[in-house]
Amino acid sequence: MAETTKMAEDTKTDFDPNIVAFLCNWCSYAGADLAGTSRIQYPPNVRVIRVMCSGRVNPLFVMNALQQGADGVLISGCHPGDCHYMQGNYFARRRFNLMRNFLEYVGIEPERVRMSWVSASEGAKWKEVIEEVVEGVKSVGPMDSFKRRQLNW
């Protein structure tokens, strides 16, 4: 009950972030699903896009999501060593480390671009990840900078 009240309070604040999450099919998506079937309450601000592996996620997806107005992007995959395709998450780790640092350099707050390892059994961790990501995005406000704004329209 206390959790529901806290959530209701959160959603009453002015800014309700839109967060896009790319979840790998085998671990993170299953973990998020487990959170759901276990009736674990977590903020509803995340739109999930299922990909087969975190290694499939092109860092330009992050750029594109932010450009279209997503306030935050999350990429979540299997723990290192557990990737269903052996190595995909290792490549993802490199790519997103670089992309995140670069976006920060250009003025995109690092709280907007997050990555996590969530395995298929970590429903509880999923909730914690979402809460932390949503809180982080709330603290930096709506996506502004290079968002598409129909300037010439």
Place this chain on the structure above:
Amino acid sequence: MVDINKLREIAKEVISRDDVRQVIGYRPGTYGFRARPAFVLEPDDVDELIFTPACVNNLATYITLEEKLPVPRGQEPDSRKVAVMVKGCDSRALVQQMEEKAYDREHLLILGIPCRGVVDMDKVNARFPDVLEKGEIALEGDKFVISFNGTKEEVAKDELLADKCKRCRYPTPLVSDQLLDDEVERFAEDDYSDIETLEKRSQDEKWAYWEEKLSRCTRCYACRNVCPMCYCEDCVLNRIEPMWMRRSVDVSENTAYHIARAYHLAGRCIQCGECQRVCPMDIPIMELNRKFYKDVADLYDYEPGTDAEASPLLSTFSVDDREDFIL
């Protein structure tokens, strides 16, 4: 100092070979102090070749730029070698292209020119404005000697030297079939202090800075076309399906363009600085590429364009890669 007669002799020998199609070098520009690329096809044309501190172009880009057009039935494509003159920085482009297996090594005849630095033409034009008659720039010791309109002036090297040369770590070409001069010892180090200064700004300041710069971008694609590492036939920046950045020109699409291009150069940009030089709107594009360059060096201890046998950065990984940013 490169002996110009020796350079021309070697070029003449090379172009006279049966298995060489052209020699790409430098020749005087059409006005002022400029130099421009030369494409020598006949032995007699070698006399126009020069090498001076005005030779700023990265000729390695022409190796991948040249179109491979289909030939008429019955004809074979011209498979003769291309000879190219490269400075230290330019040679890294060739090394990186070879690392990515863009072509066979045998396709090239590399004439390496150990370099003591080139000028920044903007600095030269600011110091000697409105010079139309062809002038010359030479490096003697630690001074540039500028000759034009019958006069000669000496300027301290530091005043006109390109910024990239002040942090050049590879003045001698890393790959070559012949060196056209004595090797040059490394004379600078790169501490990335320019990037660190920008990193220390607040998020708002960072975006304000880039918004001003990227609003000027006219999407002329000069930066992409001059880059020796941008040689994809189906460039991500041109794609319509999916359209990563629209063709309309505004700060949002321009930012997406530059982010995407910089990312595609992560671990590949060899720091020749051409992108920034050619930008007609003076956008500090190198500041974008150098951020990736610095991170790649810090995080993964990798320098592109130094080892043709190495594996490209983003097609490798280590189980010990940093993951302190991962929840």
Place this chain on the structure above:
Amino acid sequence: MAVKKLSKDKVGEALKELSKFRLVAPARSDDVVIFKEISDPAEAYLDYGNSTVPPKKMVFPQTETLFRFMVGDPELKEKNVEEEGTTVIFGIRPCDARAMSIVDKLFAWDYDDPYYQKRRALTTLVGMACTEPPSVNCFCTSVGGSPFSKEGLDILLTDMGDYYAVQALTEKGENLQKTLSSQLEDGGDEKKVEEMARAAEGKIKRSIKTDGIPEKIPTLWDSDVWKKVSASCLGCGTCTFLCPTCHCFDIQDEVEELGEGRRARMWDSCMFSEYTLHASGHNPRPSRKERTRNRISHKYSYYPNKFDDIACVGCGRCINLCPVNIDILDILEQVVEA
């Protein structure tokens, strides 16, 4: 129309008066001179040679909406150019203004382009004569222009030292001059302006004789001059985007998530490889050689044959900013010799 005077210490006031309209003037972004809409006269930067991007972008924007649409709504909302109001471009150089009158012909040729023509009709050009050539590579006098050319301009300003001579050249110019009646004085010296014009013409250092070039170029279709001059070309769009007479555009539809969208046109460059790329994959201009040949032919042969004007005003921007020093005068010299 009598020549008036605008004292330099009244320029701020005059710009303030003009900012009642949409006022466009040279300004600086870092060290780059650009023409942009200004609201504060202090933003104007008048100690300039010429802007990198020509002011053609105020009349022919780099990106402009043609119409907007909404899923489910059968009506298209055509862009109303008149909403932008009257525009005054202050400080345009004579070559750039002349370029506009050259391009005007194209936008009224096989199709009356309503967007371009409406904007053009609503725009008044207040030119700044070139008492010094903005660049060593200026060659306006070779292609029918001059540093004090009046073609295309509504008002011409000449820097006389501590004041500008102001000459209204058209009805639009006269009307605009009326709004500045408090800042302008009588007594401008027309003869002096003429003298300065002659002197300025003498300061143009580069030249080419264009007689016969429009006729010669088509005969060189198979000549190897094109391969030679285009060998170093990077295929970027710098020369075309910075050219005051270039006018090619692409049209694209942009759709947002909620089902609303727009059709927009944006500058395109004949030097891009995709410019003539067909949907089948065939490209009739597959390499830089064909595209360079096309560009030079268009500017110096096809356009003059159709419109009696060489589509080049000699501003020199392409020479100054080509990354590899491809020089149109150098190309034309080779064409003449070929």
